[in-house]
Amino acid sequence: MIDQGAPPQGRGQTVPQAPGLGARLMRRKPVEVLVAEGGQGEGGTLRRSLGLWQLTMISIGATLGTGIFVVLGEAVPKAGPAVTLSFVIAGLTALFSALSYAELAGTIPVAGSSYSYAYATMGELIAWVCGWCLVLEYGVSVAAVAVGWGEYLNELLDGTIGVTLPAALSAPPGDGGVFNLPALIVVLLAMAFLLGGARESARANTVMVAVKIAALVLFCAIGVQGLRSGNYEHFMPLGMSGVSAAGATLFFSYIGFDAASTAGEEAKDAQRDLPRAIMLSLVIVTALYVLVAAVAVGAKPWRQFNDSEAALAQIMRDVTGQGFWATLLAACAVIAIASVVLTVLYGQTRILFAMSRDGLVPKVFSRVHPKTGAPRANTVIVSLFCGVLAAAVPLGQLADATSIGTLFAFALVNVAVVVLRRTRPQMNRTFRVPLSPLLPALGFAFCVWMMGSLSTVTWVVFGVWMAVGLVVYFLYGHRRSRLAPPSEK
Numbered sequence: 001m002i003d004q005g006a007p008p009q010g011r012g013q014t015v016p017q018a019p020g021l022g023a024r025l026m027r028r029k030p031v032e033v034l035v036a037e038g039g040q041g042e043g044g045t046l047r048r049s050l051g052l053w054q055l056t057m058i059s060i061g062a063t064l065g066t067g068i069f070v071v072l073g074e075a076v077p078k079a080g081p082a083v084t085l086s087f088v089i090a091g092l093t094a095l096f097s098a099l100s101y102a103e104l105a106g107t108i109p110v111a112g113s114s115y116s117y118a119y120a121t122m123g124e125l126i127a128w129v130c131g132w133c134l135v136l137e138y139g140v141s142v143a144a145v146a147v148g149w150g151e152y153l154n155e156l157l158d159g160t161i162g163v164t165l166p167a168a169l170s171a172p173p174g175d176g177g178v179f180n181l182p183a184l185i186v187v188l189l190a191m192a193f194l195l196g197g198a199r200e201s202a203r204a205n206t207v208m209v210a211v212k213i214a215a216l217v218l219f220c221a222i223g224v225q226g227l228r229s230g231n232y233e234h235f236m237p238l239g240m241s242g243v244s245a246a247g248a249t250l251f252f253s254y255i256g257f258d259a260a261s262t263a264g265e266e267a268k269d270a271q272r273d274l275p276r277a278i279m280l281s282l283v284i285v286t287a288l289y290v291l292v293a294a295v296a297v298g299a300k301p302w303r304q305f306n307d308s309e310a311a312l313a314q315i316m317r318d319v320t321g322q323g324f325w326a327t328l329l330a331a332c333a334v335i336a337i338a339s340v341v342l343t344v345l346y347g348q349t350r351i352l353f354a355m356s357r358d359g360l361v362p363k364v365f366s367r368v369h370p371k372t373g374a375p376r377a378n379t380v381i382v383s384l385f386c387g388v389l390a391a392a393v394p395l396g397q398l399a400d401a402t403s404i405g406t407l408f409a410f411a412l413v414n415v416a417v418v419v420l421r422r423t424r425p426q427m428n429r430t431f432r433v434p435l436s437p438l439l440p441a442l443g444f445a446f447c448v449w450m451m452g453s454l455s456t457v458t459w460v461v462f463g464v465w466m467a468v469g470l471v472v473y474f475l476y477g478h479r480r481s482r483l484a485p486p487s488e489k
Helices: 021-025 031-036 052-063 066-107 114-121 124-160 181-195 198-226 239-263 270-299 311-320 323-357 376-392 395-423 438-452 456-480
Strands: none
Touching: 031 114, 052 198, 052 239, 052 270, 052 323, 066 114, 066 239, 066 270, 066 311, 066 395, 066 438, 114 124, 114 323, 114 395, 124 181, 124 239, 124 323, 124 376, 124 395, 124 456, 181 198, 181 323, 181 376, 198 270, 198 311, 198 323, 239 270, 239 323, 239 395, 239 438, 270 311, 311 323, 323 376, 395 438, 395 456
């Protein structure tokens, strides 16, 4: 409607029109603005204190352990001895996406990870969808891993003092329990580290990563003594469909490699170190996963895997006939899985930090404590949410829901690389995906293929999650976005 008090329009003049809904949903945030805002929060700034070593340890800490210590027992019954091939397929899928992440992390070194990359290339609505998937990926995976931590804690308690926590307090509803207390405790411990700041959290994580690598090397050294060639016969008993189904579940094991990209505003030299950290961590993790999986299925017939979250400790006990080595492995796993919780929780808080700074979620998530340089309120809110979720939801449902959210976000990152190459070809890139757009296209295709291998129930959960996200966006984020014109706010 034209303002009645406005002066009459002359011939040939037109009344300026507000941008249509489609244009508003596609509004993009320039790369230069994203980078210029780096570290800025409400009341303080994030501190740049992380080097290449710390960034690599963050990615390894967020990745290594999840699939081996927790989900292996669920994947083997789906694929049989070919679970090693499932790890390779999942790792190859992650590799294509990792190349895209490496290029974008070096070009747009900010805290929002793939959310920010989508904002710069495909517009606000796609960025919101990606960010909402990341909330599922990071937040829910924290809960899923915390559930597995309780299993190994019971193994440790049983091997040391001969007692275990009662099922009512060590398993969620649906798995024979009432409330998973250990899962809540490990999330709260991670929260305590994060509240101290990024540097302190990185130091603790480095120690825990060293412990988990030592534990997996120890498992291989002892487990190889129990190898039986007959356990590799009928290598692919459930066919390629079983391998791909297990691969989709095991992709949950790779979700952490992009954690370094969430530290873009706390890295000393983000453009140089982020691509290196992402690629280095993925290579190390994939090699260890395949090696440990090969030893595990060689030392124990695949039909005897029973969905236990403490599968490796059981194999150690079976091979040695002694409880000592199993107890030692359980102790290492307790520390190792805690590092996954710590680093993935870190990634979740930084993604919400970026979304809050853009106005899409409440400002409380971008409020930075001036002394520690950490988003304290953000950390407390996310930790309590994840802790309660871990205590109340069974692991299997969480892992598959996390995988589909991760695959969707990774697919968007592969698209973002191609879009940014075409729209901003002259930008300085410290790393470039080779054979682009072929490899990003393969990364996108692999992600879609693995999404198709997930169950109908997982797709239903994902659809409901996306519907809720769109409702939140249109009721809150769309109007409060910093890119929204004043008339919409």
